[in-house]
Amino acid sequence: MIYLAPIQGFTDYIYRKVYAGIFSSVDAYFIPYVTVQNEQIVRKYEREILPGNNLYGRAVPQILVRDAQETELLGSILKNYGYAEVNLNLGCPYPMVTNRGRGSALLQNPESLKPILDTFFEQFKLKLSVKLRAGLNDPSEIEQVISVLNDYPLSEIIVHARVAKQLYKGTVNEMAFQIALERSEHPVVYNGDIFSVDDFQRRSEQFSAVSDWMLGRGVLMNVFLPAEIKGWRFTDAEKRFTLQHFHAGIVEAYLQAADNPGNALNKLKQFWIYFSLHFDDHARIFKKIKKSKSITDVQREAMLAFRDATLKQTC
Numbered sequence: 001m002i003y004l005a006p007i008q009g010f011t012d013y014i015y016r017k018v019y020a021g022i023f024s025s026v027d028a029y030f031i032p033y034v035t036v037q038n039e040q041i042v043r044k045y046e047r048e049i050l051p052g053n054n055l056y057g058r059a060v061p062q063i064l065v066r067d068a069q070e071t072e073l074l075g076s077i078l079k080n081y082g083y084a085e086v087n088l089n090l091g092c093p094y095p096m097v098t099n100r101g102r103g104s105a106l107l108q109n110p111e112s113l114k115p116i117l118d119t120f121f122e123q124f125k126l127k128l129s130v131k132l133r134a135g136l137n138d139p140s141e142i143e144q145v146i147s148v149l150n151d152y153p154l155s156e157i158i159v160h161a162r163v164a165k166q167l168y169k170g171t172v173n174e175m176a177f178q179i180a181l182e183r184s185e186h187p188v189v190y191n192g193d194i195f196s197v198d199d200f201q202r203r204s205e206q207f208s209a210v211s212d213w214m215l216g217r218g219v220l221m222n223v224f225l226p227a228e229i230k231g232w233r234f235t236d237a238e239k240r241f242t243l244q245h246f247h248a249g250i251v252e253a254y255l256q257a258a259d260n261p262g263n264a265l266n267k268l269k270q271f272w273i274y275f276s277l278h279f280d281d282h283a284r285i286f287k288k289i290k291k292s293k294s295i296t297d298v299q300r301e302a303m304l305a306f307r308d309a310t311l312k313q314t315c
């Protein structure tokens with residue numbers, strides 16, 4: 001199976017809905033995290049988990065918590081919304097998050113995971129999976145974390161085997177992933193740096209025990225990647241047509257959802273950070289998009305790109 005990774009600010013509910021309406025190659029969509037402030041869910045994340053915004057397939061909400069109390073609050077909101085499964089974020093690397101004891105901060109002290117997991121399984125009859133990094137500072141942290149996770153009936157663990165202090169630099173720690181694979185009593189999903197069919201083939205040969213894969217940035221920069229991994233091939237004309245269709249869907253949905261056209265324009269510019277990478281000449285195209293003063297400007301630049309620009313060869 002192929003899962004779409006949660007990418008805050010990019011794989012929002014609009015992206016997921018429009019994507020799923022066009023492509024059928026992603027088997028589950030992980031929703032970027034929701035979190036708590038002043039004993040309430042942070043309002044800006046609320047739209048992401050509304051059931052009506054997630055009717056496109058298997059959507060898995062993700063919680064970013066530091067203790068049992070926050071777990072109880074978010075778990076009960078998600079249960080009331082009717083979700084059958086939840087994902088726990090043990091990977092977010094940013095100091096704003098880790099300094100508050102959430103995300104990958106919990107990896108350094110696996111004991112702190114116990115009240116969170118105990119609370120979840122005592123209070124809710126929902127499936128729980130975990131998404132984790134190899135450690136906060138050191139990849140050897142993963143061993144103890146896995147041993148705690150093995151004591152709970154998790155549905156799966158998704159491992160992005162960088163340590164948090166790397167952020168997205170350097171490479172995935174293959175040894176740490178191998179350790180997770182060997183020690184985990186739960187199914188292990190691979191995540192990290194699959195940007196092409198070749199990357200996927202290399203990883204699937206290396207980790208032949210893995211059957212489920214989570215892809216993030218690779219999908220943002222090549223929306224065809226999950227289908228290509230599953231063996232589909234597209235002509236240049238099919239790609240141009242589909243990209244155009246996808247873009248039109250995104251524009252329409254952002255316009256509908258935004259409070260004003262300025263916000264929709266900003267969201268669209270953000271979308272183009274990765275979307276421009278479908279083209280060889282992406283730097284020039286993105287510069288034009290960035291300079292756009294209106295949605296109409298973006299639509300014009302997009303039309304020119306779909307018509308004239310060379311698409312990146314993907315496989």
Ligand SMILES: Cc1cc2nc3c(=O)[nH]c(=O)nc-3n(C[C@H](O)[C@H](O)[C@H](O)COP(=O)(O)O)c2cc1C
Pocket residue numbers: 005006007008009031032033062089091092131160168191192193194214215216217218
């Ligand atoms: C801008 C950005 C936002 C992200 N937001 C989340 C998030 O909300 N929850 C999460 O678990 N991971 C988040 N991630 C990490 C991704 O889910 C994924 O683990 C990471 O990008 C590595 O996979 P990839 O190489 O396939 O992109 C984020 C990554 C980026 C770059």
